[in-house]
Amino acid sequence: MPCAVFGASGYSGVELAWLLHNHPFFSLKHAYSSSAREEAEPLAGLYPQIAGQLDIILQPWHPDLLSQLAQEVRVVFLALPHEASAELAPILIKAGLVVFDLSGAFRLRDPQQHLQAYAFEQPNIGVDAIPYGLAEWTVLQGHEPLVAVPGCYPTAAALALKPLMHLVQGTPLINAVSGVSGAGRKAAAHTSFCEVSLAAYGVATHRHQPEICQSIGHPVIFVPHLGNFKRGILATIYAPLEAGTTQQDVELALQRAYREQPLVRLCHKPPAINDVVGTAFCDIHAVVHNGHVILCVAIDNLLKGAAAQAVQLANMYFDMPASTGLTGRGGVI
Numbered sequence: 001m002p003c004a005v006f007g008a009s010g011y012s013g014v015e016l017a018w019l020l021h022n023h024p025f026f027s028l029k030h031a032y033s034s035s036a037r038e039e040a041e042p043l044a045g046l047y048p049q050i051a052g053q054l055d056i057i058l059q060p061w062h063p064d065l066l067s068q069l070a071q072e073v074r075v076v077f078l079a080l081p082h083e084a085s086a087e088l089a090p091i092l093i094k095a096g097l098v099v100f101d102l103s104g105a106f107r108l109r110d111p112q113q114h115l116q117a118y119a120f121e122q123p124n125i126g127v128d129a130i131p132y133g134l135a136e137w138t139v140l141q142g143h144e145p146l147v148a149v150p151g152c153y154p155t156a157a158a159l160a161l162k163p164l165m166h167l168v169q170g171t172p173l174i175n176a177v178s179g180v181s182g183a184g185r186k187a188a189a190h191t192s193f194c195e196v197s198l199a200a201y202g203v204a205t206h207r208h209q210p211e212i213c214q215s216i217g218h219p220v221i222f223v224p225h226l227g228n229f230k231r232g233i234l235a236t237i238y239a240p241l242e243a244g245t246t247q248q249d250v251e252l253a254l255q256r257a258y259r260e261q262p263l264v265r266l267c268h269k270p271p272a273i274n275d276v277v278g279t280a281f282c283d284i285h286a287v288v289h290n291g292h293v294i295l296c297v298a299i300d301n302l303l304k305g306a307a308a309q310a311v312q313l314a315n316m317y318f319d320m321p322a323s324t325g326l327t328g329r330g331g332v333i
């Protein structure tokens with residue numbers, strides 16, 4: 001299945017390019033950067049890690065390329081800033097392409113909430129329902145023109161909480177720490193090596209708060225943190241439980257949700273970021289304590305939180321096992 005990656009010069013884009021290049025069914029035909037780059041160049045020029053293995057040329061995107069693209073590929077993955085996705089996705093859909101969008105442009109159902117979170121209006125692409133693709137909780141029909149891939153923090157938080165919401169009574173509190181690749185490749189002082197130690201940010205204002213609420217169907221308190229490591233997210237979640245809920249109730253609910261899901265691992269001890277970095281896995285540990293469940297969840301933000309989840313959804317879209325091409329350990333950056 002020929003496909004293309006937009007935003008391939010970025011962190012989640014290059015991970016997508018690598019996963020698709022090594023995939024048994026998808027075949028990477030085109031990799032695009034923004035049009036701000038002046039010339040085509042090998043993607044390996046930006047990421048020497050892939051030299052000699054993935055020899056694709058990174059082409060600056062230009063609308064004149066659209067008709068050739070539409071003739072040559074069926075599926076496109078967008079790893080672009082939210083507004084760029086919002087602008088490009090409708091054009092690609094109109095050209096007959098199936099779009100997996102990693103940005104936040106199409107995730108929120110409520111246009112007002114979207115406007116408040118992203119500060120631009122959500123485009124109306126004339127589709128009734130755009131699937132929000134939390135992969136383990138989504139059924140795709142295989143004819144949707146666009147799938148919205150969840151954000152990295154919402155993936156970690158919702159995978160842990162969704163199986164337990166019938167046992168939760170009260171507001172879950174979510175503390176999550178992300179590595180710096182979560183902020184993307186573009187240079188910025190607040191994400192530069194000497195500036196980052198460990199601190200909360202976006203307290204009570206982060207755009208993933210409404211996304212998590214939408215995903216689990218319940219309000220939450222969410223505090224993201226930036227840590228001085230490259231990749232990975234570790235979330236610690238405290239959720240009050242209905243009186244009498246036991247450890248066994250929680251474990252059964254998690255097992256029921258995930259026993260058929262190869263990319264979610266239920267763990268006997270709290271996971272470390274190193275357990276999942278370079279993988280498509282989500283590791284979850286749960287303990288009932290003082291009327292609460294304490295959940296520790298780890299994912300690689302660039303893989304399960306972005307590129308690998310997009311490929312997982314594309315696998316499902318084309319009726320393949322969800323984990324096709326995703327069970328190895330790797331990661332480009």
Ligand SMILES: NC(=O)C1=CN([C@@H]2O[C@H](COP(=O)(O)OP(=O)(O)OC[C@H]3O[C@@H](n4cnc5c(N)ncnc54)[C@H](OP(=O)(O)O)[C@@H]3O)[C@@H](O)[C@H]2O)C=CC1
Nearest residue numbers: 007009010011012033034079080084103182184185301306
């Ligand atoms: N990083 C992460 O952990 C996660 C990211 N995401 C989402 O994935 C998307 C990409 O994020 P990330 O990889 O971090 O970003 P990066 O900043 O690393 O990369 C952004 C990419 O988009 C390209 N680009 C920028 N502006 C435009 C434009 N106007 N038109 C076309 N291409 C453009 C850039 O090209 P150029 O190099 O030429 O500037 C680059 O290839 C974002 O929507 C982000 O929210 C989702 C989950 C996790």
Ligand SMILES: CC(=O)N[C@@H](CCC(=O)OP(=O)(O)O)C(=O)O
Nearest residue numbers: 102103104151152178179182183
């Ligand atoms: C560490 C860091 O900066 N993380 C990003 C979130 C990661 C991400 O890309 O999520 P979206 O797809 O929703 O943008 C942030 O907090 O904005």
